[in-house]
Amino acid sequence: MRIDRRAALTGVLALFGTSVFAPLARAAQMTAAQLIPDGPPSVAVFSPAQRALMTALSERVIPTTDTPGAIAAGVPDFIEKLLADWASPTDRVPILAGLDALEARSQQDHKVAADKATPEQQDALLTLAMNGGFPGGKTFFEAFRQLVITGYYTSEIGITQEREYLPVPGEYNGAFPYAQVNKVYSA
Template sequence: MLNRRETALSFGALWTALVLPPAALAQGTPTLAWTPKALSPAQAVVLDALAETIIPATDTPGARAAGVPQFVDRALATYSAPDDAAAIKAGLDQIDRDAQTAHGAPFARLSGPQQQDLLNGYDRSGKAFFRGLKELVTVGYFTSEPGATIALRYDPVPGDYRGCVPLSEIGRGWAT
């Protein structure tokens, strides 16, 4: 017959075996704050981590803060040719498989240097899907409000309109 101490230890061991591993796994798996339209949830998590690896947050917002993953998902759902979208989706799946094979974890759970290393390999290999992803991430970032106004210097052209300015204030006319 078990005493209270043995019962408590047995229950604790059972609790640890049954409850903690799924909870620990859930903590390590990133969740999205948006619902993908063209991508599966797993592909969207890979894209989210990939975009932040390509354009990380520094003294300027990163790709995640700029909404780049949502932009890429929207572009794949509404703008991209079906073949291009399918290639990028397959590429996101491939990145996750390669991360699992090389490091035993999904891409989004790898360390920053491991993610960078994996993406550098794709960059060196010249894979078409990766070139397309980098282009979409870059366009998405630099056309976002944080990308255009914080990362870049924003100069509205042609600028303020001031009609009937005396020529003496301007000096001479403009030609472009």
């Protein structure tokens, strides 16, 4: 079964309304001829420390539970590829600045690198960003959250394991008992 990530991207972006992070909006509007090929990013966007932190925080946004989390779904690679190949240098600024600010705050508050902090400490750092606890924190958090959610729910894991994939949903049953609904369906 082949999952069309671009088609899934268009559907996921509807969740964010009018405040979609610019690279995501651009990627959803491209035609097949304009698509960037699969493979590694064209340029390295993150330093090794930023990449490690971005990976750890991705897993905090969508952790592994009874289904695989963000890391297993390849979200960190998706984020770097999207920022390298769909984002302008100015689009990258809030993400890179936010990661650096979180790293500095972790060193200040917890005396440990943010990617090595406990899950609770990482959650506190993300909450700080979400609440605007540092300059640019809200902008970083919203863009980062969108990247993680989009990367996850357009991945094969997000489409087929987190959600139930039915290319052609079955018959219509208007009286289907809600208690029997197991997963949300994606098509």
